[in-house]
Amino acid sequence: MTHLFIEYCYLVESNPLTIIIMKKIGGYVALFGILAIVLPYFNLQLRLLGWIDNWGETVSWGIKIGLIIVGAALFLLGGAGQTPEPTPEETTDTE
Numbered sequence: 001m002t003h004l005f006i007e008y009c010y011l012v013e014s015n016p017l018t019i020i021i022m023k024k025i026g027g028y029v030a031l032f033g034i035l036a037i038v039l040p041y042f043n044l045q046l047r048l049l050g051w052i053d054n055w056g057e058t059v060s061w062g063i064k065i066g067l068i069i070v071g072a073a074l075f076l077l078g079g080a081g082q083t084p085e086p087t088p089e090e091t092t093d094t095e
Contacts, residue, residue: 022078030071036064 036049045053052060 019078022074026071026074026076026078028071030068030075033064033067033071036067 032046032049035046036052039045049064052063055063
């Protein structure tokens, strides 16, 4: 398990495109989870996630909350490999 995590960290840090893709996918997954919770209050439902309600109320809530947690984790892990940009104060040479 540790080996997979180390390999994952290497892939994320070595490929900036992976970071962008993970952040986008994570954002969309979390958004779908939030919409799956909010839209039924307006008598609306996402067609893509309509199957969730067939499993029962408790399971559907678990899936919706799980979507938000997994999406947030992908979003945050996607930004974890980024190195902060140096500020102008840090780049000026003091001679």
